[in-house]
Amino acid sequence: MHANLLQELFFFVLAVFTGWSLITKVPPVLHTPLMSATNAIHGVLVVGALIVVFTASGTSQIIVAALALFLATLNVVGGFVVTDRMLEMFRKSPTEKGQAAK
Amino acid sequence: MSNIRDAAYMVAAILFIVGVMRLRNPATARMGNLLAAIGMLIAVVFTVIGASVGNVMLLLAVFIVGAVIGTYSSRAVKMTAMPQMVAAFNGMGGGAAAMIALSEALQALGHGSYPGLSQAVPGLFDMLVGSISFSGSIIAFLKLQEWMPGRAIAFKGQNGVNAGLLILLVLLAIYIPFSPSITLDWILIVGSVILGVSFVVPVGGADMPVIIALLNAFTGIAAAAAGFVLQNDVLIVAGALVGSSGTILTLIMSRAMNRSIFNVLFSAFGSKVTATGTSERGEIHPTNAEEVAMLCAYAQRVVIVPGYGLAVARAQQECKDLMDLLTSRGVDVRFAIHPVAGRMPGHMNVLLAEANVPYDRLYDMDDINPEFQRTDVVLVIGANDVVNPDARENPGSPIYGMPILNVDQAKTVIVNKRSMAAGFAGIDNPLFFKQNTKMFFGDAKGALQSLLSAIKEEVA
Structure with missing residues (x-):
């Protein structure tokens, strides 16, 4: 066990609770963009993929690391662009600004 | 240098959280997504700055190709095809997590040492869950794209076979640290890919909202596990955030169908034509x-x-x-x-x-x-x-x-x-x-x- 493990677990648990309490308050109208945005956020794997590419040596490791980077890049870039396209479309009716949005 | 990098990771994590907060209101949602994307950019930039960078040309080439394909496909896709697009990107993330873990295992074995359990265990978890998320998402994509039948496809004893396969894979994952080998890692990955396929194939079209939310949660947890493998805090925080939010969404969806998550996953709902018998058929009234x-x-x-x-x-x-x-x-x-x-x-x-x-x-x-x-x-x-x-x-x-x-x-x-x-x-x-x-x-x-x-x- 390395020294940082407890600290890492600490971050992990706090983030789980944060995610839990954030999402319970999202209205159904936004479920798709929400899922799509969190889908892009787990594209943070691109950070991990970068790290393994930096240190990769030997053909098989380089191929595996490059594949990881490719997949993670698709995930993160595609995820954010698709979410943005979705959210761009959500608008309120101009005539009924006063009505409370659901 | 690593202090600056950690500070940047903290900023990124805050932007992810604030971004998701803004997603709770349609009026601020777009800004929320943008904030999360900025957070991601900060995390990536400081990862590159803070490390001794090798394989630069390869890195750039792969990154650019991935970014171009990702941008193009998400711009070109029709809005009606949005569910399968989200499923596809989710699968890519799952695959990335499995490959990160495999790459780390190759690295360790190349040095003649195997990492301690605190890194080996999350690595094996990534190979298992990341691969399931990868192939499961691909099947969801194929079903939604109607390149394969969308209805539930089931064979007798499917749940038994899946449960057996899962137990075998878990046992294999437990065995690997005692006798580390890349061959065994590959067997674990391939077996998990097969499990992902046979796990999503029996889920019918109308249950797809649950399965997509669940696979999203899987990839989130896999990202957190990759953070434990690489001892990287931003992966842990972002992955845990997505893992728990995906889990909530899964529960909300299955509750909306008044079915337990187990029922959605294992009943192959809709694979057989159900005769209710009790409802009386009368006449229909066609109109124009x-x-x-x-x-x-x-x-x-x-x-x-x-x-x-x-x-x-x-x-x-x-x-x-x-x-x-x-x-x-x-x-x-x-x-x-x-x-x-x-x-x-x-x-x-x-x-x-x-x-x-x-x-x-x-x-x-x-x-x-x-x-x-x-x-x-x-x-x-x-x-x-x-x-x-x-x-x-x-x-x-x-x-x-x-x-x-x-x-x-x-x-x-x-x-x-x-x-x-x-x-x-x-x-x-x-x-x-x-x-x-x-x-x-x-x-x-x-x-x-x-x-x-x-x-x-x-x-x-």
């Missing part, structure tokens, strides 16, 4: 565009209930035109959205938003249900199970207990359907035989177009 036009044009309140059929027919623009036409005649037009209508959580909202239907015209189930008694005409377009009164009244029905839109309480219900052929799951829908129900046959797009021109001609 002219009659529907009259009913709608002289109504005070019309509620439109969209379903997956609307997405298939790509008739969202016609829906919006109908709303505009009726609104200009002083009719109060609303859309009633069932939580699991369509193929992913909130699918109908996105579809109608694309056609510029303002989001304050869209009503959730709980808000619209008390209104049906005061509604003159309900127009059901391509929805079936979510308006089936058997869910409320017939304990013998497979969907009994699922909360539905109580459209049958309106004065007149008009159901647009292509034919009387049994829909998903082949469940009888007594709504079609009620006295106040009229069947308006035809493809949603064509039917709505003839309805629009009928209103313009007859009632101009």
